[in-house]
Amino acid sequence: MSRRLRLAAEWLALLLAYAALTGSAHPGNLALGALVAAGVLALRPPLPQAPLRRGPAAAALAALRFAARLAADIVRCGIQVTALVVHPRMPIRPGILAVRSGCRTPAGLALSAHAITVTPGELVVEIGRDGTFYVHCLDVEASARAAEADQARRCALLEGPGGGGEDAR
Amino acid sequence: MTALLQGLAIVAILVGTGFSVVAVAGYIRLPDVYCRLHAAGKVGVFGVTLLLVASVALGAQQPGKAVLLLLFLVLAGPATSHALASAAYRMGLGPRAARRNDLPPPPPR
Known part of the structure; x- marks a missing residue:
């Protein structure tokens, strides 16, 4: 364009x-x-232009799938955090986890960080220079089991086949 | 139809207000700034979303405007939580009662 x-x-x-x-x-x-x-x-300052890695139809379909997953995550997240807060013993096991982003583009990195933060019980605290996400989790043991696989899936959806490879610097 | 919309609005107001109250309770009950941001940034956004739905159902807000406000809220809410968490980390506020902490020490100010 x-x-x-x-x-x-x-x-x-x-x-x-x-x-x-x-x-x-x-x-x-x-x-x-x-x-x-x-x-x-x-x-407005000039925005960086990322090359489109797939056709417009495939990109629109991936964007729709990403938005649908995001909407479902927002609803699940609200309900799960509410259940934790109103629980009498508040069963949280907090901690901060390092998760390799695997994103190749700054846009992929930013959207992944946003998607992690709307994931139930997870919040990106910091992004390292090597693209590592430092994620605060309300249940660090459960998050540690799924975090890397979830991020690889997220990255593949955002950046197309091959996403989840070398980190964006 | 009007009665249906009013019923929807009442349910949305009650549930949305409930979520907003829970967000405040979480802010008080949870142990540190990072945990509190989960309650304030996520449950709070959910509560406001339902109140927006109620305002559309009551005709106080145009649907197009509500969709845009919702979009801004969903985009800005997590970014705000991240900015506050990052600021807390750079100020040297560590997580309390953490089972695991992979975060390196903050850069010197």
Whole structure:
């Protein structure tokens, strides 16, 4: 996608977000939204462009699967942490676990960290220079058994076949 | 239809408020900053999500706006939890009663 086309798509997305947030399709409001969107694009620092590693259809399908898993994790997470908090003895075994990210791109690293943090009982505290996640777990023994395999699955979904290989530096 | 939406809104308000109260209880009961962020950042977001659903069902909020707010909440909530946890680590606040701690000492300030 050319730079101009990408900017136009981003501008349109910002304008639509503005229209949805203000809830008005009045021409004056849309004109103001167009100006605000252009201002945001002008002031925003340049974002790194990661090459698309698969076709648009496969990428959209993977994004949908990732979003569905994320939504399910958010619901499970809310319920599980609630059950722990209201339990009279609060059966937690906290600890911090080092988990190799295996991501090859900064976007994969960031989205993996986000997905781990919405996973029930897990929270990314720090990301090491070698791409290692330091994850705080409410049940460190249970998380230690599944963390590496879960991260490899997450990375493969985000970065396509071969994801989960050499770390992003 | 209106009665159904009002019923949905009442359930969402009750459950959402319940989750928000649990988030505050977790903030008080859990032992350290890292554990507390699980309650505040996750259960709290879940509670607010249900309150947003209630506001849409009652017609106080447009669905498009609610979806966008939900999206921002889901994107920003975990990022905020991570930022607070990272700040606590860099300030030298270690986890209490940790069964295991793979985290290296924080970098000098």
